Amino acid sequence: MSTPLTKIQPLSSKVTATEVAAGSATYFKPQAGAWSKRYRPMLANFLQVVVPPIVMIALFMVIWQIAFGRAGASLPSPMQVWKDSKDLIIDPFFVAGPQDIGLGLRVLTSLQRVALGFGMAAIVGVLVGAVIGQSVWATRGLDPIFQILRTVPPLAWLPISLAAFRDSQPSAIFVIFITSIWPIIINTAVGVRNIPQDYRNVAQVLCLNQIEFFYKIMVPSAAPYIFTGLRIGIGLSWLAIVAAEMLTGGVGIGFFIWDAWNSSHLSDIIVALAYIGVVGFILDRLVAIIGQLVTRGTSAN
Amino acid sequence: MSDYLKLDHIDKSFHRGGVETQVLREINLVIDKGEFVSIIGHSGCGKSTLLNLIAGLTQVSSGCVLLEDREVNSPGPERAVVFQNHSLLPWLTVYENVELAVNKVFGGKKTRAERHAWIMHNLDLVQMAHAKDKRPSEISGGMKQRVGIARGLSIEPKILLLDEPFGALDALTRAHLQDSVMEIHASLKSTMIMITHDVDEAVLLSDRIVMMTNGPSATIGEVLSVGLERPRKRLDLVSDKTYIAARESVLKFLYERHHFVEAA
Numbered sequence: 011m012s013t014p015l016t017k018i019q020p021l022s023s024k025v026t027a028t029e030v031a032a033g034s035a036t037y038f039k040p041q042a043g044a045w046s047k048r049y050r051p052m053l054a055n056f057l058q059v060v061v062p063p064i065v066m067i068a069l070f071m072v073i074w075q076i077a078f079g080r081a082g083a084s085l086p087s088p089m090q091v092w093k094d095s096k097d098l099i100i101d102p103f104f105v106a107g108p109q110d111i112g113l114g115l116r117v118l119t120s121l122q123r124v125a126l127g128f129g130m131a132a133i134v135g136v137l138v139g140a141v142i143g144q145s146v147w148a149t150r151g152l153d154p155i156f157q158i159l160r161t162v163p164p165l166a167w168l169p170i171s172l173a174a175f176r177d178s179q180p181s182a183i184f185v186i187f188i189t190s191i192w193p194i195i196i197n198t199a200v201g202v203r204n205i206p207q208d209y210r211n212v213a214q215v216l217c218l219n220q221i222e223f224f225y226k227i228m229v230p231s232a233a234p235y236i237f238t239g240l241r242i243g244i245g246l247s248w249l250a251i252v253a254a255e256m257l258t259g260g261v262g263i264g265f266f267i268w269d270a271w272n273s274s275h276l277s278d279i280i281v282a283l284a285y286i287g288v289v290g291f292i293l294d295r296l297v298a299i300i301g302q303l304v305t306r307g308t309s310a311n
Numbered sequence: 312m313s314d315y316l317k318l319d320h321i322d323k324s325f326h327r328g329g330v331e332t333q334v335l336r337e338i339n340l341v342i343d344k345g346e347f348v349s350i351i352g353h354s355g356c357g358k359s360t361l362l363n364l365i366a367g368l369t370q371v372s373s374g375c376v377l378l379e380d381r382e383v384n385s386p387g388p389e390r391a392v393v394f395q396n397h398s399l400l401p402w403l404t405v406y407e408n409v410e411l412a413v414n415k416v417f418g419g420k421k422t423r424a425e426r427h428a429w430i431m432h433n434l435d436l437v438q439m440a441h442a443k444d445k446r447p448s449e450i451s452g453g454m455k456q457r458v459g460i461a462r463g464l465s466i467e468p469k470i471l472l473l474d475e476p477f478g479a480l481d482a483l484t485r486a487h488l489q490d491s492v493m494e495i496h497a498s499l500k501s502t503m504i505m506i507t508h509d510v511d512e513a514v515l516l517s518d519r520i521v522m523m524t525n526g527p528s529a530t531i532g533e534v535l536s537v538g539l540e541r542p543r544k545r546l547d548l549v550s551d552k553t554y555i556a557a558r559e560s561v562l563k564f565l566y567e568r569h570h571f572v573e574a575a
Contacts, residue, residue, distance in 0.1 A: 208398035211368055214386040216415045226411060230402040
């Protein structure tokens, strides 16, 4: 807090935010009731978080409307999108036919695939990462291979998996699995390697066996690293599913975009993009929040 | 009658990058049941290595460690260690930290209710029962070390090994904890080996003080028996002749005959 230049540090910027909130609360103080004393800073804080993005979105919409509002523009303007795709925006869960369903339902289908693929990646990734982190030779042998495989784009895996599974559904799930597993493995391995020697000594003195060591020392101690890996992983799997569905077809949100492109429904595509963005954001926050709850004890030290 | 803990002709060397450094040489020591022994010496003289050898965390290069005539070559709960930096698991509460140890050692032998009573008994012993639901990050350094001691005692070790247990604490907290350890030693009659570099602490707590020469190739320079009556009272000892004499001989050993050159 000594200099305003240290804003990169999350802690100090947090302090700044609450201080500003307290400051504005005293500025707007008409009566010093118990209610306003208690809730006004919270309300001020909330507005500070919510108002700036809303203003920016509105500004963005206006610029967009001006840029593409004229007749014959290559992309639809916001007003045009609203007019064309109102049904998609206001009701995410309508069912009007086997291929005519709300975007919320499509997103749920995609999420189902993500849940399967990412769930498997999480389990396998943590186990493999734990084994690799424990062994110096496994790290030396496997780490370079993982670093190379990690950079392979999700869609590059698709032909191979289609060939192996001969069906689009398991192929899409496999693509998610193979895309999201690398950051989970690599981060878990780093976390396991960084378990303090003290904790290992405690385990040794108590003669914990491998399984007890895994559950009682390794997983809690490496949890902050594991959750970093999971967070990167869920982001990648959401990227992968949209791309994979475009190619494999089916009911998912990715295929919807491809379908809309083929039938020149540009407005529908824009709505779908917004859906994908919001869902991806929620997934990321969800893993981050779970991580914060789980690792509270570890990171407090 | 056989010896309780016997260190027999122990040598210990470390290899690093093809270079061999001898840390300990010809360590011979016999410790009786119920004895409180301090190991004192300058930094780098291999005190901690010696403790790790007894704990089984490191292996001897030659010689052997015998506990009740059985050779020690791996860690085990009959030799509990209280680590210098407490080593509590930060994601567990005070209670759960002790519980982890108790469940592992007494899981099959005691019922759930007995284990709970035993955990609380040990926390009471170090006066930490009130903080049983706190996490290590929420309690002070001295309290953490108390819990560390409770965890060590809770597995009913044959020997409790204390690795500079009070090194990181302020003087007042340290005095409190020293008194606690003396009380526990008196009531449980447990065998304790403590590493320290505090002369007063060594004289106050110990039956015998093992003084180490400087490394490399450190060995036991002298063993001093402290003939003070127990229970010992900190204040009464300040002017006690035996206490002053013991203190003087340890100081002379450390600063006259085995002056630590690098510290100058």
